[in-house]
Amino acid sequence: xxxxxxxxxxxxxxxxxxxxxxxxxxxxxxxxxxxxxxxxxxxxxxxxxxxxxxxxxxxxxxxxxxxxxxxxxxxxxxxxxxxxxxxxxxxxxxxxxxxxxxxxxxxxxxxxxxxxxxxxxxxxxxxxxxxxxxxxxxxxxxxxxxxxxxxxxxxxxxxxxxxxxxxxxx
Amino acid sequence: xxxxxxxxxxxxxxxxxxxxxxxxxxxxxxxxxxxxxxxxxxxxxxxxxxxxxxxxxxxxxxxxxxxxxxxxxxxxxxxxxxxxxxxxxxxxxxxxxxxxxxxxxxxxxxxxxxxxxxxxxxxxxxxxxxxxxxxxxxxxxxxxxxxxxxxxxxxxxxxxxxxxxxxxxxxxxxxxxxx
Numbered sequence: 001x002x003x004x005x006x007x008x009x010x011x012x013x014x015x016x017x018x019x020x021x022x023x024x025x026x027x028x029x030x031x032x033x034x035x036x037x038x039x040x041x042x043x044x045x046x047x048x049x050x051x052x053x054x055x056x057x058x059x060x061x062x063x064x065x066x067x068x069x070x071x072x073x074x075x076x077x078x079x080x081x082x083x084x085x086x087x088x089x090x091x092x093x094x095x096x097x098x099x100x101x102x103x104x105x106x107x108x109x110x111x112x113x114x115x116x117x118x119x120x121x122x123x124x125x126x127x128x129x130x131x132x133x134x135x136x137x138x139x140x141x142x143x144x145x146x147x148x149x150x151x152x153x154x155x156x157x158x159x160x161x162x163x164x165x166x167x168x169x170x
Numbered sequence: 171x172x173x174x175x176x177x178x179x180x181x182x183x184x185x186x187x188x189x190x191x192x193x194x195x196x197x198x199x200x201x202x203x204x205x206x207x208x209x210x211x212x213x214x215x216x217x218x219x220x221x222x223x224x225x226x227x228x229x230x231x232x233x234x235x236x237x238x239x240x241x242x243x244x245x246x247x248x249x250x251x252x253x254x255x256x257x258x259x260x261x262x263x264x265x266x267x268x269x270x271x272x273x274x275x276x277x278x279x280x281x282x283x284x285x286x287x288x289x290x291x292x293x294x295x296x297x298x299x300x301x302x303x304x305x306x307x308x309x310x311x312x313x314x315x316x317x318x319x320x321x322x323x324x325x326x327x328x329x330x331x332x333x334x335x336x337x338x339x340x341x342x343x344x345x346x347x348x349x
Contacts, residue, residue, distance in 0.1 A: 046203035058290040
């Protein structure tokens with residue numbers, strides 16, 4: 001799996017840090033120079049990748065997650081979305097006609113969808129909501145992708161809210 | 171130790187030979203090597219295909235004494251060419267998520283099989299707590315060593331030492347399993 005000589009431990013350590021992107025620019029270039037000429041360095045790099053793969057697989061490749069940051073963002077987002085929907089509901093309840101017509105039925109449907117969506121996004125435990133790596137289109141940046149998704153309220157939620165507002169001509 | 175495969179291939183006479191079996195023997199390791207260089211499973215597969223095509227060319231491999239070194243040299247040259255074309259790629263990309271996608275694709279890799287994961291799982295459990303925490307933070311949680319040092323309130327050097335010792339133990343657990 002790896003070269004067995006006196007230089008092997010240093011080579012393996014350098015290979016692992018290279019795999020992680022933990023070598024600085026000069027060190028990375030030096031290691032790449034080594035890769036160009038040294039078969040032991042190449043095998044050390046292959047071994048480092050294999051080890052990192054095996055370790056991640058041993059844990060089931062749980063997606064990395066900045067827990068505290070995610071929790072606070074999630075809470076803030078849930079609060080904002082709740083206020084948005086609650087405002088829409090309040091306006092609707094004050095202005096809606098007593099009998100529900102066709103437009104009311106579609107509004108009620110939008111309401112149900114909005115609540116279901118909110119329920120999905122107010123999970124109290126971020127770990128329960130952690131997406132699998134495979135769910136991300138860009139597997140190299142799962143955290144950024146997840147956060148970006150939470151930063152934006154979907155357009156249909158606004159439409160659902162406006163549907164309520166629209167009932168009263170607001 | 172440097173080998174220029176193109177020049178080497180040009181200087182040796184063509185001989186009959188089968189590229190398939192010998193290539194397969196190094197395939198899993200070569201894929202891991204390319205992943206380490208490129209950090210992109212799709213790019214690594216592209217280069218693998220190029221390597222296979224060259225390995226199947228009997229004129230190239232005839233007379234090559236160390237086919238493994240030749241193959242890795244070809245692969246590295248191809249990978250460098252690709253990296254230069256994709257000059258926008260981040261050299262200091264510190265996330266390891268690409269490993270998961272590559273693991274899913276490399277089902278024939280002995281290091282990706284369940285028994286290897288089980289061996290590593292046991293080795294992880296046997297690590298001292300402070301080493302296990304560093305491994306978990308770096309490899310599972312994708313934190314940088316600097317972030318780990320800050321989170322754990324330990325000097326960076328201490329974190330690096332813990333990681334290095336943990337890796338040596340984990341590597342030992344895998345060494346006993348590879349055929």
